[in-house]
Amino acid sequence: MRLRVTLAAAVMAAAFFVSAAPAAAQDARRGAALAEERNCAACHGERGVSGVPLMPSLAGQQPQFLTLQLILFREGLRAVPAMTEPVRGLTDQQIEDIAAYFAAYPPAPDPDRGTRDAAKAARGAQLSVQRHCNVCHLPSYAGRAQVPRIDHQREDFLVHTLIEYRDNQRVGTDTQMNAVMFGMSDDDIRAIAHYLAHR
Numbered sequence: 001m002r003l004r005v006t007l008a009a010a011v012m013a014a015a016f017f018v019s020a021a022p023a024a025a026q027d028a029r030r031g032a033a034l035a036e037e038r039n040c041a042a043c044h045g046e047r048g049v050s051g052v053p054l055m056p057s058l059a060g061q062q063p064q065f066l067t068l069q070l071i072l073f074r075e076g077l078r079a080v081p082a083m084t085e086p087v088r089g090l091t092d093q094q095i096e097d098i099a100a101y102f103a104a105y106p107p108a109p110d111p112d113r114g115t116r117d118a119a120k121a122a123r124g125a126q127l128s129v130q131r132h133c134n135v136c137h138l139p140s141y142a143g144r145a146q147v148p149r150i151d152h153q154r155e156d157f158l159v160h161t162l163i164e165y166r167d168n169q170r171v172g173t174d175t176q177m178n179a180v181m182f183g184m185s186d187d188d189i190r191a192i193a194h195y196l197a198h199r
Helices: 002-020 028-037 063-074 081-087 092-103 118-130 133-137 155-166 176-181 186-197
Strands: none
Touching: 028 092, 063 081, 063 092, 118 133, 118 186, 155 176, 155 186
């Protein structure tokens, strides 16, 4: 119980830092140099559009969301082995700069998304309304502040992430996504991911 409370407190502290951080402190030019130094493109693609299965695209992502995730990786509060080395030793300023760099690119469709299935996309659109996805992620699904952009995201990454939320294998800064995904079938999750990837 003490560990759970400690982790929750640390996540809240990171969230507070992101919301309190001045936007003017971010410098996309410095972030570009850091992204090249850390070889971010190897997984997240040139200009932040991922061509690697299960790796998210970062182009056009909310800078506060990126900053928060990088802090969670750096502090060991999100266990994603592929991110351990890239964030090692990054300062808060460097994290903000990297976030600004990726946020500055326009979002682009998943290069591997394949052909749009009209019926599947319509089902996904219906489910996204029923689950009120547009309340937090906005009607454009572009996200805001610490809520991520989810349109133009890799379909396989969305499926994987939403299943993790449903099965309580992943949490954000709160448990809201776990509650939203509770009881959803794999087919419904695939429909939502397909809709978002093909908007």
